[in-house]
Amino acid sequence: MAKDKTNIYDVAKKAGVGIATVSRVINNSENVKEETREKIIKVMNEMDYRPSKVAQNLAKQQSNAIAVILPSFVDHFFVEVLKGIQDTLEKEEIDLILYKINVDENRISKIMDIVHSRKVDGIAAVTMNISNSNYRELLQSEMPVVLADEKSKNFNSIYFDNIKGAEMAVDYLVNSGHQKIAFINGNLEHYNAQERLKGVEKAIKKHQLIIEDKYIKASDFYTEDGYKSMQELLEMPQSEWPSAVSAASDNQAIGALQAIEERGLKAPDDIALIGYDNIELAKYLKITTIWQPMYKLGQLTIEVLLKEIKGELKERFEKELALSLIKRETA
Amino acid sequence: MAKDKTNIYDVAKKAGVGIATVSRVINNSENVKEETREKIIKVMNEMDYRPSKVAQNLAKQQSNAIAVILPSFVDHFFVEVLKGIQDTLEKEEIDLILYKINVDENRISKIMDIVHSRKVDGIAAVTMNISNSNYRELLQSEMPVVLADEKSKNFNSIYFDNIKGAEMAVDYLVNSGHQKIAFINGNLEHYNAQERLKGVEKAIKKHQLIIEDKYIKASDFYTEDGYKSMQELLEMPQSEWPSAVSAASDNQAIGALQAIEERGLKAPDDIALIGYDNIELAKYLKITTIWQPMYKLGQLTIEVLLKEIKGELKERFEKELALSLIKRETA
DNA sequence: CTGTTAGCGCGTTCAA
DNA sequence: TTGAACGCGCTAACAG
Numbered sequence: 001m002a003k004d005k006t007n008i009y010d011v012a013k014k015a016g017v018g019i020a021t022v023s024r025v026i027n028n029s030e031n032v033k034e035e036t037r038e039k040i041i042k043v044m045n046e047m048d049y050r051p052s053k054v055a056q057n058l059a060k061q062q063s064n065a066i067a068v069i070l071p072s073f074v075d076h077f078f079v080e081v082l083k084g085i086q087d088t089l090e091k092e093e094i095d096l097i098l099y100k101i102n103v104d105e106n107r108i109s110k111i112m113d114i115v116h117s118r119k120v121d122g123i124a125a126v127t128m129n130i131s132n133s134n135y136r137e138l139l140q141s142e143m144p145v146v147l148a149d150e151k152s153k154n155f156n157s158i159y160f161d162n163i164k165g166a167e168m169a170v171d172y173l174v175n176s177g178h179q180k181i182a183f184i185n186g187n188l189e190h191y192n193a194q195e196r197l198k199g200v201e202k203a204i205k206k207h208q209l210i211i212e213d214k215y216i217k218a219s220d221f222y223t224e225d226g227y228k229s230m231q232e233l234l235e236m237p238q239s240e241w242p243s244a245v246s247a248a249s250d251n252q253a254i255g256a257l258q259a260i261e262e263r264g265l266k267a268p269d270d271i272a273l274i275g276y277d278n279i280e281l282a283k284y285l286k287i288t289t290i291w292q293p294m295y296k297l298g299q300l301t302i303e304v305l306l307k308e309i310k311g312e313l314k315e316r317f318e319k320e321l322a323l324s325l326i327k328r329e330t331a
Numbered sequence: 332m333a334k335d336k337t338n339i340y341d342v343a344k345k346a347g348v349g350i351a352t353v354s355r356v357i358n359n360s361e362n363v364k365e366e367t368r369e370k371i372i373k374v375m376n377e378m379d380y381r382p383s384k385v386a387q388n389l390a391k392q393q394s395n396a397i398a399v400i401l402p403s404f405v406d407h408f409f410v411e412v413l414k415g416i417q418d419t420l421e422k423e424e425i426d427l428i429l430y431k432i433n434v435d436e437n438r439i440s441k442i443m444d445i446v447h448s449r450k451v452d453g454i455a456a457v458t459m460n461i462s463n464s465n466y467r468e469l470l471q472s473e474m475p476v477v478l479a480d481e482k483s484k485n486f487n488s489i490y491f492d493n494i495k496g497a498e499m500a501v502d503y504l505v506n507s508g509h510q511k512i513a514f515i516n517g518n519l520e521h522y523n524a525q526e527r528l529k530g531v532e533k534a535i536k537k538h539q540l541i542i543e544d545k546y547i548k549a550s551d552f553y554t555e556d557g558y559k560s561m562q563e564l565l566e567m568p569q570s571e572w573p574s575a576v577s578a579a580s581d582n583q584a585i586g587a588l589q590a591i592e593e594r595g596l597k598a599p600d601d602i603a604l605i606g607y608d609n610i611e612l613a614k615y616l617k618i619t620t621i622w623q624p625m626y627k628l629g630q631l632t633i634e635v636l637l638k639e640i641k642g643e644l645k646e647r648f649e650k651e652l653a654l655s656l657i658k659r660e661t662a
Numbered sequence: 663c664t665g666t667t668a669g670c671g672c673g674t675t676c677a678a
Numbered sequence: 679t680t681g682a683a684c685g686c687g688c689t690a691a692c693a694g
Contacts, residue, residue: 005449005687007686007687007688008687008688009687012665017664017665018664018665018666019665019666019687019688019689020664020665020666020667020689020690021663021664021665022688023688023689023690024663024664026688026689027689031663031664032663032664033663033664036663036664048468050443050444050447050448051447051687051688052389052447052448052449052686052687052688053448053449053450054385054388054389054394054448054449054450054686054687054688055389055449055670055686055687055688055689056687056688056689057385057670057688058383058385058386058389058670058671058672058686058687058688058689059669059670059687059688059689059690060670060688060689060690061670061689063385065428065450073410073413073414073417073418074414079404079410082404083404083405086404086429086431087404090431095428095430095450096428096429096430097396097426097427097428097429098417098427098428098429099426099427100417100421112381113381116381116383117381117383117384117385118336118383118384118385118386118671119384119385119396119426137379254615258615280612281611281612281615284585284589284612284615284616285615285616336671338670338671338672339671339672340671343681348680348681349680349681349682350671350672350673350681350682351673351674351675351680351681351682352679352680352681353672354672354673354674355673355679355680357672357673358673362679362680363679363680364679364680367679367680382671382672383670383671383672385670385671385672386670386671386672386673386686387671387672387673388672388686389670389671389672389673389685389686389687389688390671390672390673390674390685390686391672391673391686392686449687
């Protein structure tokens with residue numbers, strides 16, 4: 001195979017200098033005579049030469065790229081986080097390699113694959129629940145890591161208080177006069193779902209109410225899950241219907257809303273409904289919800305990761321992002 | 332800096348073989364005695380060795396990664412395309428590097444940066460309007476490229492018929508009895524917007540109607556643009572209001588819907604509204620729209636790109652994906 | 663200021 | 679079946 005890409009030797013030869021000097025101008029080193037620099041730049045342009053990132057990576061032992069690991073591309077929550085990530089990354093000259101790891105896969109193992117590939121300088125893992133697994137290997141690898149949407153004592157982490165969020169939702173419903181409240185939760189394998197259940201129970205207890213098991217649903221965080229759960233609720237005799245429903249995600253709330261409207265009912269008149277996340281859809285569907293600042297989560301995650309990569313982070317970073325209730329029309 | 336990563340030499344030494352043999356088992360070469368292979372695998376596991384992708388890339392002159400270039404992370408259109416891309420890529424062991432190129436940037440130049448970086452084996456460029464620019468350099472680079480949402484005679488391309496789509500929308504409105512139709516277009520710098528305008532004009536002419544300039548708006552494809560355009564329309568005397576509006580994107584349609592409802596009006600009773608794209612939001616907001624199969628676009632794009640990379644594509648690939656009208660409640 | 667040389671970690675002939 | 683040696687393209691001492 002004839003070599004077709006011009007390399008640093010070609011440039012050096014044509015410019016009549018050594019490759020080190022060419023390398024110096026590539027890397028904007030100070031110690032190059034202005035005259036020489038200009039000449040080399042001229043030659044590089046003539047030959048349309050650009051250094052091979054791959055070779056640079058190998059030599060420098062760094063890649064100018066980070067990995068972003070997501071559990072899903074479907075969920076608007078993650079899309080919003082991704083926006084924050086991308087916008088922040090755009091300012092730097094750093095590539096974004098996107099990985100999706102499904103819930104049923106061995107997360108740590110997959111992440112270690114990424115670590116060992118040397119393709120990235122750091123990893124942002126979103127909602128990966130690493131902390132409960134055998135993360136030692138990852139820790140020891142000394143790869144810069146930031147966990148987003150997950151609290152951790154061992155890694156940098158930026159997270160929300162799920163207990164508080166769920167509690168806020170129920171508080172709001174109770175303060176609006178509701179007593180019979182149902183909770184449509186996500187999959188309890190998710191730590192976030194467990195926490196939110198705790199928050200609901202805490203609030204219920206605080207208000208000296210009780211919540212029967214039949215009012216607690218748990219499937220997954222998606223729209224269809226919310227739809228089904230709401231249907232089940234509405235299949236009960238009307239006298240047993242909850243007067244308000246709290247969903248663990250806006251996606252579920254949207255599904256629930258569908259189920260409500262299909263019955264000819266309305267939120268909040270017949271059944272009040274509150275979501276969780278504040279995805280864009282919630283705004284247009286006017287769903288009252290708990291706002292998790294996802295964009296900011298992505299933004300901050302990258303800022304911290306970049307600092308860690310540059311060695312500017314002196315100690316483990318840990319931060320809780322504040323939640324807030326967005327009052328709209330469904331509750 | 333002490334070397335901390337175990338490399339192929341470490342493995343070879345510990346296993347008492349040459350690095351070539353280790354390399355052979357890494358790459359599943361046939362010509363290795365079973366006994367030797369097992370021993371090497373054992374050692375690799377013990378040392379938790381994994382080959383450096385970067386070094387492999389440099390040696391093999393390929394990267395097992397592709398670039399996906401998008402104009403935006405915000406737009407649901409692109410998110411949907413991205414889903415199709417990711418799902419298709421997931422089956423292969425190929426990394427996805429995401430690039431965003433803004434409209435005001437020199438696209439070809441940016442793309443050539445990616446080409447020369449050697450970080451990817453192929454490029455999927457979505458809605459990049461490469462064909463009108465000076466693409467020769469890209470063509471000559473022989474980098475596998477697929478253009479998505481853009482028709483091209485020089486690159487593999489998968490696209491929609493924008494003229495037909497806009498025409499379908501207007502046809503539908505006219506057939507529903509509307510005569511005074513407004514068109515909220517995207518930025519005319521986009522080829523797609525130009526085409527859609529043509530489609531509208533074609534349909535109007537076909538039905539022997541006329542469309543006054545004041546009924547043709549052009550800003551950008553986003554929600555706020557649709558909102559503003561609709562506001563302008565509604566600022567005219569009520570007698571001059573269009574009875575139906577066709578928007579060039581669902582985002583615009585959503586904004587337009589907002590403007591309509593804020594005035595206490597309803598679609599379709601007061602003003603009929605049809606969108607374009609069929610993003611998820613449109614479904615929940617019950618917006619009648621023209622469906623561009625975005626997911627399929629992403630899927631097919633990657634399939635073609637992978638074939639091209641593998642050298643299985645004998646000739647330039649070109650395909651138009653069919654549009655369809657999704658009737659819902661706003662028109 | 664500049665050139666030589668030795669890596670970076672792996673793939674791949676070419677002999678053996 | 680195997681191993682030695684060279685090449686991939688570039689960076690980083692080191693010497694000059």
